[in-house]
Every structure is written in C-alpha cells, then in structure tokens.
Amino acid sequence: RIAYVNGQYVQHSEAAVHIEDRGYQFADGVYEVCEVWNNQIVDMPRHLDRLGRSLSELSIDWPMSRPAVEFVLRQVVRRNKVRNGLVYIQVTRGVSKRDHFFPPANVAPSIVVTARSSSPAAVNAQAEAGISVFSYPENRWPRVDIKTVALLPNVLAKQSAKERGGKEAWYVDADGNVTEGGSTNAWIVTKDGKLITRPAESGILRGITRTAILDLVEREGLSFEERPFSLEEAYDAKEAFVTAATNIAMPVVRIDDKVIGNGHPGSVATRLRELFHTATDLKVV
Template identity: 45%
Template sequence: RIVYVNGAYVPEEEATVSIFDRGFLFADAVYEVCAILDGKICEFEGHVERLIRSLGELDMGMPVSKEELLEIHRELIKRNNVEQGAIYLQITRGTADRDFVYKKDMKQTLVMFTQAKGLTEEKAGIRVVSAPDIRWGRRDIKTVQLLASSMCKTMAKAAGKDDAWLVQDGFVTEGSSSNAYIVTKDGKIVTRNLSTSILHGITRKAILRLAAELDMEIEERPFTIAEAQDAAEAFFTAATAFVYPVIEIDGVELNGGKPGPVAKRLNEVYIEESRKSYI
C-alpha cells in the first residue's frame, strides 16, 4: 500500500513519525474517515467541515488547504486503485519534547492511508451489548483518543457479539464507532440529540435529512437499552458502514433477529444519494 506522510507518498513500510509526536504521546490529534465508493469520496465537504471544527476546538488550524486535502485523497485512491473502502486521515499537533503544555502553531503531522473493503454487500445485521460509556467529555471532537471505544468493542467481540452500545446515566450515547438509532413500534426514528456526549456523525446528518425527505418521523432524544429492546428495529450509521442493521441488544432479538425494513431502505437511499454527490 502507498500511504501519505507529511507531503510524501511512500510504501507503508517506509512511512515514519517521530516517537515525540504529540499524537503518539498525548493522543493530541484528530482524524476523519471518508467512504470510497466507485473510487470516489463520499461526503468530503462534511468531513472537512467537521475536521476544521475538531482542530479549532483543540486550538489548531489546517496544515494544508481544503483543495490540497482533496487532491491528496484523490491521489491516494488512485495510487492504491481503491474502488470501495475507507480513506483515513490524521492530523497531530506535531513533534516536541514531551511536555503537557503545548506550543501554538507547531508544525503539524499529516498522515493518510486507504483501506480497501466492500461497502455495498447485503448487510446481515449485528448483535450489540451495552457497556458503560467511560470516554472523555468531549466526544464531539474527533480525537484519536479511542482506547475506551477499542476496549468496549473488544469486550463485545470476546462475548461473542459484534459491537458495544455505550450507556451513560441510563441512556445510550452511541456505538463504539457509530451513531445509534431505534425505530419505535409506531414508526418513529429515534436517535440521541447532538451535544458534547456524542460525535456529530456526518452520516447521521445525511440520514436524518433523507429520512425527513421520505416523510419518516424523527425524534432526536436519548433512549434507554430497555426502550431499544422493545423497538421494532435498530440500526447504526457510520461513514464506511452506511446504515447498518442491529438485530440483537443485550441478548434480546429485534424484528425476529432479522434486519428491519427502515434500515434497509435508508441504506439503499443513502447509497443512491452518495452516487449522485460523491466527488
């Protein structure tokens, strides 16, 4: 694989970052992941907008222009010949001797790589378990501080399930790397309202817009695991998962253990719309 590191396209074995990089020492870094569909980038504008916001919240700016960033995305996809998959970018504050205090305007590190994987196959649905949300308080900033999420998902896998839905004060915040939704028995789509408790998903925004266009009723509010277990169906969204059905929550099957119709429809519509707007 050819990856990008600070201005250079190199084979992955040759890409290096300093051990003094603050991304490595302090998780002082933000990231974004866009889906690649038909060799094109989905929702680029939305992801860059969120990236600029994440950087701003951490007192950083963009190391390259939006146009340059798009160019690097396109070049990496081309060099790796990716038809479907993910393109990951990470920006760290940069390299300095270890010190909790950071300096303004450091030379930032920018790395990017692609991951080829199929995105449009039929989705069987996943089984989730709940876990306490032990992440930090600014989940609206997309930092690489992902250890809590990583531990929760690993725990879910060890329990023979697929992912964890995180719970704080009795309510689901989101999935370990996705936004969480239920569809009530009277057909309403419920997903947690935006705040610092969750990541403001780019797919979430698109799906809520599409659902509204399809005249589906939406409620943005917290829900409990018990309400989710009693729902008609459940699903999650994330950039490279699109709309993915959830068929079991803490051992209780939903929709007879089969993907639900709302998740399936929204996934189809999302892929259709992506094919109209990707760049």
C-alpha cells in the first residue's frame, strides 16, 4: 500500500509524521473520508468544500492548492488500485515545538492521504441485516460542525455501543433530542411515512452523504422534514437509519432495548441506499 505524506508517495508501512506534529500533540487538525465507488471519488467537490470550511474555521492554511489536493487524492486511489473503498485526507497545523499558541507563519500544514479497499458485499450484508445503535449522552464541544481529528468523545461513545453489541452510538442532548451518531448522521421515518433528520445548523456535522440523500429525497418527491427529533420519537419510528460516506444509508433495526419497526431494514432506507450511486455528483478519478 502507498500513502502520501507531505509531498511524497511512500510505503504505507513506513509512512510517518514527526512526533511534534500538532495533530499528534493537540489533535490540531481536520480530515475528510470519501467513498470510492467504481474507481470514482464520490462527491469530491463537496468534501473539499467542507475541508476548506473546516480549515478556515481553525485558521489552518490549505497545505497546497485545491487542484493539487484533488490530484493527490486521485493518485492515492489509483496507486492503491482501489475500486471500491475509502480515501482519507488529514491536514494538521504542522510540526513545531510544543506550544499551545499557533506556530510561526513559516510552519507549513502537514498533509497525509491514504486509501484502502473495502468489500461492498460485506457492507451490503450488514445493510440487509440492519444495525443496532445505543444512545449516549452528548458530551462533545459545540463546534461539531468542524470535522476535526479530535474524536475522543466519538471513540468512547462508539466503543460503549460496541461493548453492548451495537455498531453505532446516537448522541442525545440535554433536551432529549438525538443529535447524530458517533461517525454518522441520524434519520428516522415516522409512522406516517415522513423522513426526519436534524437541521445541520447546530449539534451535528453537515454530512456530505446527508446532503446527497436530501437531494435524492427531493428528487424522489419523498415527504421529509428537517427538525430535531427525540430519542422517544426514534424508539417509536417506523424506520431508522444512519448516513455516512463509509456506509451510505445503513438501516437501524434496534435502538437501546427497542426494536424499530418490524425489526427489519425499512423500505425507505433500503430504497435510498439502492438509488444513492445514481444520484450523487460523481467525479471520474
């Protein structure tokens, strides 16, 4: 496997960043994960728009021009012969003597890009069974709109779900509303068939898959509403699912000790999943 690290393509097994990288010391960095499907990077322009926003919110410079970043993403996909899988990009504030203050202006951001194949069959099998999720108290900072590598709360929430037999954690805020998953956005379908997902203005990361699914929902003329929903409402929903670049639309069949709907993946989630790759803004690698 090949990785890209600060200007060089290197063996993945030997790829390394400096011990004084601010990503390592302060989680002072941001990232994106894009799906690779049929040799194409799905929704790359939207992912790079969001990367630019995350960088700008933290006053980190682009590590190189946006077209150069696009080129490297495609190269890493190509050099790893990834047909279906994921490509990961991480940008940090760079390497500098440990100090909370931003480093001097001459310190360049660090960039790392990796890619790996995944098995669509394995993800599809999981989608056919559906996943269990477990609720978890919202304990993250308010700037979850920035896709930072500071993911310790997400790590702990997801691990807790895993130890109870689940695949995802759903954060529940002080008002009793579901915000989002540890690495996914959360959706329900009400008993009268309306899709509900929380508005992206607060409490969640604006998922690229979420946006693409909303486009699809509109194209298909499905009934939907962007509004907060409570954990209680989710327990009582006809369907639930999560969205992310890593799993498109993944049906949820259990939340905590409650079976959702009839305990099988719902028809809306299943249909959105099937239609997804016909609707996204694909870019040829």
